[in-house]
């Protein structure tokens with residue numbers, strides 16, 4: 077596995093020097109400042125590449141931009157409205173420009189309106205650190221009583237609705253606005269940041285878009301861009317819905333193994349692949365991560381290693397972001413499957429036999445606390461995750477265990 081690290085650009089509190097000290101081998105980044113739908117020009121791409129190549133003292137960093145996360149898909153493309161055809165042309169052009177700069181792995185997602193969603197960004201843990209959390213009752217309280225979305229009540233089980241009613245009655249104004257902020261104002265990497273009215277307007281655009289319609293729009297996107305990526309020697313990889321279930325009445329179509337199997341079949345080429353995010357998928361008990369890696373691995377082009385702890389046995393429920401080795405996903409079994417897949421590809425002579433992974437998210441611990449990094453992206457918590465994952469990889473690579481690191 078290629079050990080990569082997400083970097084949000086020059087304003088990221090984790091610097092190039094930090095990444096080098098962490099032993100990172102490659103960088104995951106994006107042109108976050110370019111509006112969704114616009115072309116990523118060769119100049120902008122080259123500027124980002126240059127920024128990465130130098131340390132504070134001017135010496136070479138030795139690390140390169142290896143994965144794009146994300147080249148965002150516009151709402152117009154998801155809805156097939158407005159400028160969607162032009163946005164597709166821009167997407168292909170951005171892929172060409174990235175290919176010319178030597179960048180082959182491109183992550184994106186197909187979640188309507190909201191990207192990833194949490195209700196708490198600083199949930200206090202017993203050890204004194206903090207993590208992100210998704211509280212289903214808080215989310216229901218937001219949807220039913222703050223956003224006041226028509227039909228919201230019917231989308232939750234009755235016990236959740238009554239718990240949300242009680243929760244909302246006790247909520248301070250400060251908590252109400254923090255909760256709204258956490259949910260809709262955009263977490264790092266999200267393409268859009270919005271107001272409550274903005275969300276209502278976006279939601280109404282999906283009134284007539286069923287899950288099946290969204291799937292068919294998704295296939296149109298894939299049919300357009302993935303053969304193009306294949307021709308360029310690139311690999312697209314779709315990030316799962318986070319959390320992997322429908323929110324705010326919006327369709328979500330990339331939440332389960334069946335969704336991925338369907339997507340791969342819909343356009344059956346290598347460039348139409350997967351970002352296996354163990355944290356996103358892992359918040360559903362019916363997603364078996366090591367099994368998914370085994371069965372879908374042929375087209376897994378990027379891996380996010382992260383763990384969550386589910387707080388109930390229900391299919392949909394609350395969860396928090398656990399330590400990388402401590403949640404509900406068996407991380408050792410998952411890493412073993414990724415290494416098996418790499419060995420299989422190597423034996424086949426595939427040039428993409430090394431799969432980039434990044435330690436995804438991390439708890440805020442030690443000096444992370446109060447440092448106000450991007451939510452979910454503290455330096456020390458992530459470094460701890462990387463170190464733990466690296467330990468597993470290292471042990472598996474040892475000849476006595478019989479798995480070879482590609």
Ligand code: DNO
Nearest residue numbers: 146184185192264265266315
């Ligand atoms: C959160 C991330 C997401 C992800 C996008 C991919 O940490 O996993 O923001 O980058 O959904 O398109």
